[in-house]
Amino acid sequence: MSEHDHHDHPHAPETQDAGSQALAEALRSSFVIVKFAMVALVFVILGAGFFTVGPQEKAVILRFGKPQGEGQKMLLGAGLHWSLPYPIDEVVRIPITEIQQVRSTVGWYATTPEMELAGTEPPAGPSLNPQIDGYVITADRNIIHSRATISYHIDDPRTAIFNFASGTNHQFNLAGISNAVQNAANNALILTAARFNVDDILTGNFAGFQDAVGQRVTELVEREHLGVSIDQCAVESRAPRQLKDVFAMVTTARQNHDKLINDALSEENRILSQAGARASSITNIAESDRTRFVTAVESDAEAFTKLLPKYERNPNLFAQLELSKAMAQVLTNVQDKIFLPQRADGKPRELRLMLNREPPQPKSAANP
Known part of the structure; x- marks a missing residue:
């Protein structure tokens, strides 16, 4: 074995250790990133579960379709709340104080929402078409158009949710409650119209007809326990357009x-008022004269009562004195007075007045 080969063998393990270390470093970095990602995901999930209930709402949490809580505790009031994300939990919102409206579907002629908003109506055909035109029959067997608009609010959210309404994907649909109230309005309109005459519905007693429809709707809502309260019932009634x-x-x-009757009643009241005023005036004058006459008679009676003793003592003297008083009053303003005393023999005296003749009138030239 050469020296070169002897010195190269120890370097192979060092190269393998460096690769393992790099792989370990990469794995550790990946685990840290995954850990932070998982923590961030948990925070995102937790944060996404917060929701707010408005002041005019109630909310219910459905976990896999089952409501959480019992009784009133299942209803969440206004404020901040938390739930698991959809589809585990589903938040159903209920507008408890918001006024809802529904309109009857029977009794009115065919029209469209666009025409309703524009204030127009389709042209009337030659006759009523029962396939598209709604109507009601009155007690006197007449046909008219009539419809009711019902305003209501939910006062029992549990009943509204689980008995009549539906909630899907965080949206609360009032179709069930709306249909139930609408059916009650249809029933009330048909039944009540059959108890009123056409004149009463259109003019004579329209307010009574409207109140009767509202009372019938309220009775049906309470009897069926819909969980709503009726706030207002507005009824429109109209004669068939073909007979307009x-x-x-x-x-x-x-x-x-009605105008002629009212005018006649006004004239009657005017005449009666004038006659009453005249009668009152005549009565007052007569009462015043009666009081004056009675007072005068009482005064004369009192005066004669005072003079009666004097008369009874000496009637002749009393007569002379009263005559003198009367003559004095009569002759008060007379300038020339002649007094003729009674003759001793009792014979009446003769008074002769010597009057000169009137001087003749001179004759004028015009009257020879």
């Missing part, structure tokens, strides 16, 4: 009829 002009004529005639 006829109903308009009837409405105009009714308005004229």
Whole structure:
């Protein structure tokens, strides 16, 4: 063996040790990176599980479809909460105070949402088409269009979730509750219309008809335990569009009829008011005259009562005194007074007045 070969053999293990060390270094670096990645992934998963429930909401966590918690504890209130990421956990949000609206699907003629927003309606055909036009029948067997808009809110979230509603992929769908309330509105509209006459629904007692529909919807919601509360029921009613002009004529005639009655009542009230005022004035005048006459009579009676003793003592003297008083009052403003005393023989005196003749009038030239 040469010297060169003797000196080369010890270098092979050193080369292998360097490769092993490099591999170990690489593995250690990879494990550190994987460790940090796993820790970061855990933090990301934990952070992704936080969610917020709004002040007008309740939330329920479904773990593999099963609600977490019992009774009221399953309902999460407003604030920050945490759950495992989907699809392990699913967060179902429930708008408990937000007002929901649903409209009946029976009783109204065919239209579109675009027409509703624009305030227009499709042209009326020659007759009502029962295949596309809805209607209700009144108690007097007339056909009209009518629909109800129901406003409600959820007050029992557990019932709304597990009995009538559905939640998928973090989104809460109110289709179940909405359909149930809509069916109640349809039932109430048809049943109530059959108990009212057409005139009452369209004009005479529309408020009563609307209240009756709302009461029926509330009764059905409470009876079926839908977990909602009815806030408002707004009803629209209209005559068939094919008979619009006829109903308009009837409405105009009714308005004229009511106007004539109101005018007659106003005239009656005016005449009665004037007659009452005159009667009151006459009564007051008569009462015033009566009071004045009674007062005068009472005064005269009192005066005669005071004079009665004097008259009873000496009637002749009393008569002379009263005559003198009367003559004095009568002759107060007379300038010339002539007093004729009674003759001793009792015979009446004669008073003769010597009056000169009137002087003749001179004759004028015009009257010879």
